Amino acid sequence: xxxxxxxxxxxxxxxxxxxxxxxxxxxxxxxxxxxxxxxxxxxxxxxxxxxxxxxxxxxxxxxxxxxxxxxxxxxxxxxxxxxxxxxxxxxxxxxxxxxxxxxxxxxxxxxxxxxxxxxxxxxxxxxxxxxxxxxxxxxxxxxxxxxxxxxxxxxxxxxxxxxxxxxxxxxxxxxxxxxxxxxxxxxxxxxxxxxxxxxxxxxxxxxxxxxxxxxxx
Ligand code: G3P
Numbered sequence: 001x002x003x004x005x006x007x008x009x010x011x012x013x014x015x016x017x018x019x020x021x022x023x024x025x026x027x028x029x030x031x032x033x034x035x036x037x038x039x040x041x042x043x044x045x046x047x048x049x050x051x052x053x054x055x056x057x058x059x060x061x062x063x064x065x066x067x068x069x070x071x072x073x074x075x076x077x078x079x080x081x082x083x084x085x086x087x088x089x090x091x092x093x094x095x096x097x098x099x100x101x102x103x104x105x106x107x108x109x110x111x112x113x114x115x116x117x118x119x120x121x122x123x124x125x126x127x128x129x130x131x132x133x134x135x136x137x138x139x140x141x142x143x144x145x146x147x148x149x150x151x152x153x154x155x156x157x158x159x160x161x162x163x164x165x166x167x168x169x170x171x172x173x174x175x176x177x178x179x180x181x182x183x184x185x186x187x188x189x190x191x192x193x194x195x196x197x198x199x200x201x202x203x204x205x206x207x208x209x210x211x212x213x214x215x216x217x
Contacts, residue, residue: 001174001175001178001179001180001181001182002023002024002052002180002181002182003021003022003023003181003182003183003184003189004022004023004024004025004026004052004053004055004161004181004182004183004184005022005024005025005026005183005184005185005186005189006025006026006027006031006163006165006183006184006185007025007027007031007185007186008027008031008032008034008035008037008042008046009031009034009035009186010035010042010045010046010049012186013025013046013049013050014049015186016186016189017049017050021189022050022052023052023181024050024052024053024054024055024081024181024183025046025050025052025053025054025055026054026055026083026105026127026161026163026183027042027043027046027054027055027056027057027083028055028057028083028107029057029059039056040076043056043073043076043077043080044076044077047076047077047078047079047080048077050079051079052079053079053080053081053103053105053124053125054077054079054080054081055080055081055082055083055105055107055125056073056076056080056081056082056083057082057083057084057085057107058070058073058082058083058084058093061087061089062089063088063089063090063092063093063096066084066089066090066092066093067093067096067097069082070082070084070093070097070102070104071097071100071102074097074102080102081102081103081104081105081124081125082097082102082103082104082105083104083105083106083107083127084097084104084105084106084107085106085107085108086106086107086108086109086110086114086117086118090106091106091117091118091121092121094106094118094121094122094123095121095122098121098122098123098124099122103124103125104121104122104123104124104125105123105124105125105126105127105161106118106121106123106125106126106127107127107129107163108127108129109126109127109128109129110128110129110132110133110143111143112143112146112147112150115128115143115146115147115150115151115158115160116150118158119151119154119156119158120156122158123158124157124158124159125158125159125160125161125181126147126158126159126160126161127161127162127163127183128140128143128144128147128160128161128162128163129163129164130143130144130162130163130164130165130166130170130174131164131165131166131170132164133164134166140164140170141170141173141174141177144160144162144173144174144177144179145177147160148160148177148178148179159180159181160179160180160181161179161180161181161182161183162174162179162181162182162183163183165182165183165184165185165188166185166188167188167191168188168191168192170182170188171184171188171192
């Protein structure tokens with residue numbers, strides 16, 4: 001399963017990139033607003049840091065406007081994936097941009113039917129939001145299972161990109177289902193490394209090693 005980082009914070013991306021675990025980045029208008037920076041500048045900077053796809057979201061709500069914005073964003077760097085919302089206009093834009101060779105990430109997906117439409121529109125990625133479904137008392141992860149089942153019946157190229165991830169458990173569940181990508185807030189990636197028994201075990205090993213008086217180098 002690929003790991004994307006769900007942030008527009010360049011410092012966070014730099015640090016995570018050094019772990020070698022980052023396969024791409026996703027942003028959205030809220031994350032750009034949080035960064036307080038110019039949208040195009042941030043996308044350009046992130047694209048130069050990360051080899052994989054970097055999602056940049058359109059803000060027009062009509063198809064023609066989304067296509068125009070998408071074309072502009074696609075020119076920012078070779079690894080931009082244009083993000084469009086799962087609306088009728090979004091899927092029209094998805095089809096046009098995809099046919100022209102631009103990878104499109106269809107976002108704000110909350111149902112298997114919507115995911116089927118996005119695949120038919122040629123999306124490179126479908127982004128189902130698991131955390132926001134959990135927030136309204138539904139089981140977000142079961143949506144991932146349903147989409148995986150539907151896509152496996154056909155030869156769609158659309159990758160399932162699990163979004164709105166809130167915890168390490170979401171990551172494990174997505175991997176068990178076999179999702180293609182999980183986009184993670186930086187904090188969740190750092191949580192994945194941690195286990196109290198790892199810290200405790202390492203402390204004990206180092207104490208015992210000290211008693212031997214040896215050094216490897
Ligand atoms: O990038 C979209 C998505 O991951 C948003 O997550 O936590 O705002 O629901 P969240």
